[in-house]
Structures are given as structure tokens and as C-alpha cells.
Amino acid sequence: MEEGTTSALVRNGQGEVDIRTGRRQESIHVPLLGSCRFALAVLGFFGLLNMYAMLVNINVAIVCMVNRTSIYTIDNSTVISNKASNCFRQKDHNFSDESSIRGGELNWDPEIQGYVLGGFYWGYLITQMPAGWIATRYGGKMVTGLSMFVSLIFTLLTPFAARTSFIFAVIVRIVIGLSTGAVFPAMHSLLGNWVPPSERSKFTAMTYSGTQLGIVVTFALGSLMCAHGFAGGWPSIFYVCGITSFIWLILWMWFVSDTPAEHKRISREEKEYIMGLLADSTHDTKKKELQVPWLEIAKSMPNYAIVVSNITCDWGLYTLLTYIPTYMNDVLKLDITTNGLFSSLPYIVFWATVFCGGWLADFFRSRKLMSTTNTRKVFDTVAKLGPASMLIGLGYVDCSQTALAIVLVILAVSSAGFQYSGWVVNHIDIAPSYAGILLGISNSLASTTGIISPIIVGAITEKSQTRAEWQIVFYIAAGMYIFGAIFYIIFASGELQPWAKESCSNPSEEESTDNFLDNEDGL
Template identity: 40%
Template sequence: MGTNVEETIEESRLRENAPCLLSKRWLLAYIAFISFMFVYGVRTDISVAIVCMVIDNKTASTANISDPTCVANANASQGYDRAEFHWNKGEQSGLLSAFYYGYIFAQIPAGWLAGRFGGKYVLGVGWTIAAIATLLTPVGARESIYIVYALRVIVGFFSGVSYPAMQSMWGRWAPPMERSKLISLTFSGSFVGNILTFVISGYLCAEGFDNGWGSIFYVIGAANLLWVIVWFIFVSDSPSDHSSITDEEREYIVKSIGDTTKRVTSTPWREIATSRPLYVCVLSHVCFNWLLYTIMAEVPTFLKKVLLFDVKSNGLLSSAPFMAMAVTSLGGGQVADFLRTHYLSTKVTRRGAQALAFFGASGCLLGTGFVTCSNRYVGVILLCVAVGFMGLCNSGFMVNVVDFAPRYAGVLFGISNLFATIPGMTAPLAVGAFTPNDTQEEWQTVFYICTGFGLVGALVFTFFSEFEVQPWARENVELDLHDMGMDDNPKKMKNGDATKSGVQNEGFVENGTT
């Protein structure tokens, strides 16, 4: 097995000499993984909590159910008796969407602030405020539904800094041939966060304090606050800022990426606005989020209303798809970087992972719509496989902005995530509109729409994505040949010559490839 042509011999030597699993870049990945677990807790806690908060005036009809098991399940699914609120279907959909009305406005500012000032404090402050708003939710709910709307918008805005600011940090920390592994590990925390949130929320709904549902917000909010302390103590904005990083690791990262001490002081907005690779990422991201947000927000309702699971089972089974997603995301990142290092180009690897993710998820979601209560565990399996396929997106479009413009990864992902937040605002409303009676036929329409988004995303990314560093994403840094030991005369070189000489500049030219 040889070294991939995208990695120079010098970079390969530095990578082999630098520490790996116990290194500071991997420590950042471990801490970020857990951080994303918690940030997704405050994001999705209401999806299960709302099932326990709202008094269900509709008793599941058993008149047209012939299967005795389904009749028993329908009766069991009505058993929760600690709900407090008479919120109608539209109000519930509005609460599930409110998060994204704040989330959407955080994307570009978060990426810009992280690029200019560093991501550590942007993330830490954002997560702190989101945790406090989560802790206040039970009190607000008992005062007015409008206070809950406002708190969910606040949680959304301050959680919304997460992805753009983290992408900006990885633009300074992730060597090119380790990007898939490090970024996939980081964002896999969100899937594990979904798992734990659904499981814990289902248990707390039935057994917790403060009428069950209230304890969900207290437990998750407090855990977030405690973890932010760990983040501030152990995380640095860049390798050059880290006080205890080894010289070998710092040299490896800086030679692979460039000088990470300098902040981005200007942004090529015109070039960004006309960038085709960015448009491809945006469309792929929108399609992915329609599927993901529909599943995150609405699966507990689908399991209760159509497949007739009780509240305890609901929380556990709602988490099962994200267990599969965590596995495929982590495993996919390892496999993707292995293939890129030894066998395949970045282009083939990314496109293959993304196509498999979208096509696989679309097929499984289409089948889910035809599952009935009689074979309801088949529905759970199909959901698990569908969301498992979606985990491969972390080796596809999710890391693509770091491929073609790592210097501006934070602001680019902020732009992409801004548009991709629209499904979070509209998908719950659309599901509410299409499922007024929560019949199986109505839910089939929901899964048809998901399938359509998946197919469009697969085709667009497969045929139009790009991976080489874009010209506008490089910075023309002048280098003194005398300082480089190449000439006694102080001549200057531009980007291209420096790259040919094996010197990486601040433009983050991946592996010397332009």
C-alpha cells in the first residue's frame, strides 16, 4: 500500500512522527464529541417532553383495528397521566419549530466571529446561555406558552453557534488526511446526544420529578453547564495557542495546514456568493436536514400515534436510529480517511459516501411509511437503517467546506447551515399539516417527501461537488527565500511558488495540491 498522491512524502513523515490518539488535536475531538452530545440534548429534549407535557384529548380509536395486539398497544399508549397543557397540534408544531427561528440567525455571525476571534469563547458562551434557557423552560411553560416559544428561540440562537464555530476551529486543527476522522468523531457526539436524550427523557417522563417532563429540562440544562467548565479549561483555539502541545504535533499541523496563529481579517464575500461548490453543499445540507429534522422532531409522535408504543418504550426506540447513526458516522470517518490515504481520491471517497447515505436513507424511509402496528418493530429497524445511512454524510458534504476552503470553513458552514435551518422551521409544520389525524396514510406522505429530498441531494452532490482548494480561499503570503535557506537574496514568492517548494502557506492548500 502506498501513500495517496494528495499527501506529500514530508507530510507523511510528519504524520507518522506526531502523536495520534493521545494528541491535543484528538483531545479536542474527544471534548468536542461530548460537547455536541450536550448541545443536542438541549436541542431535542422537547421532542420527547412534549409528548408528556400535553394532555391528549384524543383516545386512539380501536374500532378499525383487527389485530388484538394492536388494540392492547393502543390502550397502553394512552397511559400517561401527568400532562399539564392543552396545546393543540399547531401550537405543538410551533414549539418544535421555534428552536430554528433562533438557530438560523446564529450561523453566519458565529462563523465570522470564530474566524476572527477564535471558536473557544464563541462556543463556550453560546452553550452556557442555551443551558440557562433550558433550565428556565419548566417555569416558563407554567406561565405562558409564549415564554416557551421565546426560550426555545434563545436556545436555538445560542446553540446555533456550534457547527460554524467548530468548523472554524477544525480549519486550524485538522490536518488534511485526518479531517474525516476528527470531524466525524466531533459531530458523532450529536447522534449520541440524541440517543441519550431520548432514552433519558423517556425514563424521566415516566419516573422523574416535577411531573416527569419538568425534570428533563433540569437534568439536561444542568449537565450542559457543568461541561462548559471542562471546555474552557482544556480547549485552545489553535495548536499555536496550546500551552502543552508537543513540538512534533505542532509542526505536523502547521506544515500540513499553515500558520494557524493569524486570524481571518477579511472575507471574499463576492467569490463566496458565486462559488458553485458552496451551492452544492448548501443544497445537500438542506436535503439532509429535511430528513434529519423530520426524524428528530416527529419520530416520537409517529411511534406513539401510528405504531402505538407507550411512553417508556417511545424514548428508548426513538433513540435507536441515532445509535446506528453514531456507529456509521464514526466508522465512516475512519474508512473514508483510510481510503483517501491508500486507495481513492478525496473526490471519489466523498461522493461515494454521500450517494450511499442519501440513496440508502431514502429507500428505508419509503418503506417505513407502509409499516403497521402489526409489524411495528420492522418500522423501528427501517428507521435505524435509514438514519444509519445518514451517518455517512459526515464523510461527505459535512466535511466538504474544509476540503475546498478550510480558511473560511466557519463562515461557509454558517452560510450552508443558515439555509439548511429552513427545514427545521418548516418540516415540523409540514408534518403537522399533513397528519391532522395521525393516520398511516397521512404519515406515508411525510415519508414520500423525505424520499424526494434524499434523491435530489444524492444526485446534486454526486455530479456537481468539488474538492480542490478554491483560488479565492488561498491567501497570497509573501515568503522570504533567505529565511527559508534557499537564497542569499531576499526575494519574494507568491502562493504558487511556495507551494511548489513544499512550503504550506496560510491559504491551507491541501497537501500542496492547487
């Protein structure tokens, strides 16, 4: 098919169907491995790995940035209360020994730490919706590249800012949030243009599992750099994140294109394969005026199901993501190196869950074991009720049960990985052309939890960091998960919404293509 012409053939892995006659013909198989869309998934994976490294580096670094000796000795009554209600490591019998409490160079109390940790999300929520529109209109490649460039510059600036004042540190984190807030909507926009329906779950899982590996690498290596890194220890965490992100940026700008039609190295077979399967659900928003069906989006209950699911999942994950190192430090009394290793374990299993869940979801759909709608609901429910139950149990564990606490944290975090085959990919199901905009809307609203959660957790645990205080934190997160699961079960859908179809498609062609895709995907 020459560029600029319209083919009457819609392809899949086994053959192609003429949408005018419904007759299947033989075609060249276009496997995922080795393809240009696979290259996009790999680069997207490493891009999100670097993005999340820049997001969470402060969470592990703050454990060795803050002078906890100073904080503990501010109020002697707090010290006594803390000692009475929590068990200390064996070397902590002599409480007056400063080495018994980890000390850094910054005198930030829990309230200040909450503002620094939450600063990222103040910026993150602002750029989500405009980034979704810009990426849809002008392409996700440049939006992602520019966002990552700004993020890495300010990541490199973080140590200087933190040593200058906590206000400067908060401002830097806000700017990093502003820039990285555009990455997810832009990435979703790219996936909407590149991913055939039969590959959506596994493709999205492959790409977005980079976020979890970013957490694993940052927590594990960050703890080592805290103790043994260059430039004073903890600053090296930010420098390494900035440098690796710059290397990735060069590769991204060289190899990625917004659509298959624009890619310079894609094969003709793969281009026709992708564009044929997406013919009725995507359209070139660069070459015509972008008319977003805002009113229909605002009235869409499947969209609200995604929004509520995003908000409730993010509350639980941000609570865990932000405070796992602090929880293991203050409640389980783990030293910084052990803390980093155990904090990263849940996200290793999370990464495996995301990856395997994507392939499993597409297996169920392709074999017609479950419809797309039911697949999304089942995986989303597991991703919420699993963490909720584990968090409730975690609230009753103390430092004498460290192994049990770590197992519960691993199960809480890893079971949430099934959300990537639930609500996360659901934007692309219901509206591929507007997936970036829809994710921008839901993620913008959900990002408020990244602001509110650290402040609330800081306020709850400010006095003594006891197990009873952490029980309240975990109960709140579990309640959010349960509410989100119920709402999603009632209102979610995996069907392409009428307002998201290509308006210029011929109705008969649209119907033929839908029937073919239904047979292919088990919808």
C-alpha cells in the same frame, strides 16, 4: 521552530518535506491518540452531545408533557376516525378509559406542538452566518463557550416557560436556537485551524458523532425521566441537560485554544506538525484584517453543492429527529418507556456509522483508492439514497409490523451518518480558513427546514395521525434526499479552492506543498 518564525518544513506522520527542495527528512511521529488535537476532538464530542441533548429534549419530553386525552376528546369524529384507521394496544379496547391514551398536563394540539418544536430553528438560522464570521475573526473557543452558557440557562428555564404559556415556551426555544446556532460554525472554525488534511474525515467524524450520542442518551434516558424523574417527571429532562452542559463548559474553557500556536500545553512537535501541514491553506485571521472572498464564495459551485446537500439532508433528518417519538407513539402505539428506547436505537447505529465512516473515508484517501472529491460524493450519495429508500418503505408499515418499522427507521437514520464523510467535512476541504463561515452559510439556510418541516408535518398529521398521512411526510423527505444526491454528484469538489489559499504564500512554495499533500492524502 520558535514561535513567530516560518519553517520550510512540512510534516506528516512518516516524515517531513522541505518545501523548497522537496526532500523528505526523518521526523518524530505525532500520533492522534494522546495529542492536544485529540483532546479537542473529545471535548468537541461531549460539547456537541450536550448541545444536541438541549436540542432534542423537547422532542421526547413533549410526548409526556401534552394531555392527549384532552386532544382526543375535543372532536369525537376524529376519535372514531383514528380508532377505525389505526390499531390500538390491547389495553386500548376501552377507549373511554383515560389511561388508554397517554396524558400530560399541557393542552397543546398538534399545531401548537409544531410551533414549539419548530421554535428552536427560528433562532438557530439567524446566528449561523454571523457566528461563522465572528468565530473566524476572533476564534471559536469563546463563541462556543458563550453559546453553550446561554443555551443551558434557558434549558433550565424551559419547564417554567412551558407551564406558563406555549408562547413563552416558543420564545425560550427560539433563544436556545439563537445561542446554539453559533456552535457548529465555531466548531468548524476550530477544526479548520487544528486538523491536518490526512485526518479530516476521522477527526470530523469523532467530533460530530457526539450529536448522535446526544440523541441516543436523551431519547433513552428522557423517556425514563418522563415516567420516573424528579420535579414532576418531564421537567427533570431539562434540568439534567442544563447541569451536564455546565460541567462540560468548565472543562472546555480550561483546556481548549483557538489554534495550536496559542495552546499552552501542546508539544513543539505537534505544533510544528499541524502548522506545517496547514501552512498554505490557513492563516491567522486574528492578526490581520479579515478579508473574506465573498464574491468568489457566491460564485463557487462546490459551495452550492454543500448548501443544497445541507438543506436536503437536514429536511430528512429533522423530520425523523423531531417526529420519531410522536410517530412511534401515535402510529406504532408504543408506551413511553418502550418509545424512548426504540427512538434511541437508530441513533446508536447512526453514531457507529458516523465514526466508522470517517475512518473508512480517510483509509480510501490515504491508500489512493479514491480521490477526495470521489470519496465525498460516494459517501454523500449513500447518506441520501439509503434514507430515501427506507422512508418510502416505512410509509407502508403499520402497528402490526412494529419490528419491521423499527428496522426501517434504524436503517434510514443510520445510513444518513455517512454524510459526515461527505458534505459535512467538505467545507474544510475546499476552504479551511473559511470553514466556519461556509458552514454558517449552509447551515443557516438548512435551518429553515427545522422550521418548515414540523409545521408541515403537524398540518399533514393534524386530523387523525393515520399511516396514509405519514406516507405523505415520508415521500416528501425522500424526494428531498434524492434531489440533494443528484445535485451534489454533479457539482461537489474535494479540492482546495483557489480563492481559499493563503494569498501571501509564495507560488512555488504553494505548488510544492500541494504536491506533497496530494501524495499524502490521495487527492
